[in-house]
Amino acid sequence: MTVRVGVIGAGWIGRDHIRRLTEIVTGAQVTAVTDIDAARAEVAAARVGARVCADGGELIAANDVDAVVVTSWGPTHAEHVLTAIAAGKPVFCEKPLATTAEDCLRIVEAEMTHGRRLVQVGFMRRYDQGYRQMKQVIDSGRIGEPLVVHCAHRNPTVPESYHSDMAALDSAVHEIDVLRWLLDDEIVSAQVVTPRSTSKRFAHLKDPQIMLFETAKGVRIDLEMFVNCQYGYDIQCETVGEEGLVRLPDPAAVGVRTAGQHSTVVLTDWVGRFVDAFDTEFREWIANLAAGVEPTGPSAWDGYAATVISNATVEARQSGRIVATDMKPRPAFYGGTA
Numbered sequence: 566m567t568v569r570v571g572v573i574g575a576g577w578i579g580r581d582h583i584r585r586l587t588e589i590v591t592g593a594q595v596t597a598v599t600d601i602d603a604a605r606a607e608v609a610a611a612r613v614g615a616r617v618c619a620d621g622g623e624l625i626a627a628n629d630v631d632a633v634v635v636t637s638w639g640p641t642h643a644e645h646v647l648t649a650i651a652a653g654k655p656v657f658c659e660k661p662l663a664t665t666a667e668d669c670l671r672i673v674e675a676e677m678t679h680g681r682r683l684v685q686v687g688f689m690r691r692y693d694q695g696y697r698q699m700k701q702v703i704d705s706g707r708i709g710e711p712l713v714v715h716c717a718h719r720n721p722t723v724p725e726s727y728h729s730d731m732a733a734l735d736s737a738v739h740e741i742d743v744l745r746w747l748l749d750d751e752i753v754s755a756q757v758v759t760p761r762s763t764s765k766r767f768a769h770l771k772d773p774q775i776m777l778f779e780t781a782k783g784v785r786i787d788l789e790m791f792v793n794c795q796y797g798y799d800i801q802c803e804t805v806g807e808e809g810l811v812r813l814p815d816p817a818a819v820g821v822r823t824a825g826q827h828s829t830v831v832l833t834d835w836v837g838r839f840v841d842a843f844d845t846e847f848r849e850w851i852a853n854l855a856a857g858v859e860p861t862g863p864s865a866w867d868g869y870a871a872t873v874i875s876n877a878t879v880e881a882r883q884s885g886r887i888v889a890t891d892m893k894p895r896p897a898f899y900g901g902t903a
């Protein structure tokens with residue numbers, strides 16, 4: 566069975582997911598595209614033989630759309646996801662699920678009322694081989710109970726439109742999701758300390774930021790979030806347990822020895838660093854849909870948790886305080902602990 570997909574938002578990642586669904590994933594066909602920039606939708610749709618819909622509502626209701634991908638701007642996600650749930654159609658929503666906790670809860674409640682999982686959120690790091698291997702080691706008990714996690718998330722540069730809150734909302738939200746999953750634990754508080762800011766970028770930006778999280782089981786997480794590190798795109802994660810530690814591998818790269826030096830390439834963007842994870846994420850999403858089973862990736866509840874925690878992290882930086890994450894109890898509908 567071919568899953569017919571409609572895509573809302575033909576910007577950077579929307580176009581990449583259209584390409585992925587067309588060229589990489591088997592069993593999927595992009596049949597409809599919409600964007601508030603009609604010319605952009607036309608170009609993206611024409612490339613894969615899809616048709617253009619006037620807006621998200623028309624696309625979701627269309628008979629030739631079995632499932633929906635939402636890749637529009639964050640503040641528009643909730644409306645599209647709620648419309649898809651009301652239509653009973655599976656929906657893959659890029660992060661964030663919604664920008665406010667209230668909107669995330671409306672989605673959670675709508676999905677529970679529907680009675681079956683329809684929503685998957687685009688936290689692709691859960692599909693990265695390195696993180697998956699780390700999780701296997703932690704779950705096996707080989708390093709004992711996790712105690713501390715050290716992380717770094719470094720981008721070479723960001724545009725001037727990037728502001729200090731985005732370090733949590735746009736970037737650290739990936740660590741927030743993947744660490745909840747990796748540790749099977751919930752983040753209960755956030756704190757942010759700011760060293761002197763880099764002089765290499767815009768004066769308005771607090772960069773780097775050191776984010777400190779505590780989990781319900783008492784694990785401490787430190788995350789260096791540095792979005793203008795200049796040298797490359799670099800994701801580090803090391804979990805220290807009672808009997809050992811496990812570290813995220815760097816992407817495979819050949820070592821070159823020449824002119825008295827030994828060097829390896831450092832990637833420069835998240836597209837290349839997580840390309841395999843994005844591919845696996847969509848392969849598994851489509852395979853589940855084709856098999857008629859509920860999505861197994863990050864749920865609407867995970868989307869809610871990530872929004873609550875990233876908003877608490879913003880509040881922590883702005884206030885200079887340790888902020889407790891004010892999360893509702895997890896409904897049985899979503900299983901698990903984190």
Ligand SMILES: NC(=O)C1=CN([C@@H]2O[C@H](COP(=O)(O)OP(=O)(O)OC[C@H]3O[C@@H](n4cnc5c(N)ncnc54)[C@H](O)[C@@H]3O)[C@@H](O)[C@H]2O)C=CC1
Pocket residue numbers: 573574575576577578579599600601602605621636637638639641659660661687688689735835
């Ligand atoms: N998982 C990941 O690593 C990444 C996720 N993202 C997420 O993907 C989403 C899109 O990001 P980008 O592609 O970088 O942005 P973008 O600005 O390149 O594209 C967004 C597109 O959505 C369109 N749009 C906005 N509102 C719309 C609406 N109501 N209906 C239809 N189209 C609408 C815009 O015209 C634009 O073409 C964001 O939520 C972002 O956080 C982005 C980059 C990486």
Ligand SMILES: O=C1[C@@H](O)[C@H](O)[C@@H](O)[C@H](O)[C@H]1O
Pocket residue numbers: 720735736737739835
């Ligand atoms: O989602 C992403 C971007 O929006 C964000 O700006 C980057 O910092 C992340 O590394 C990338 O994965």
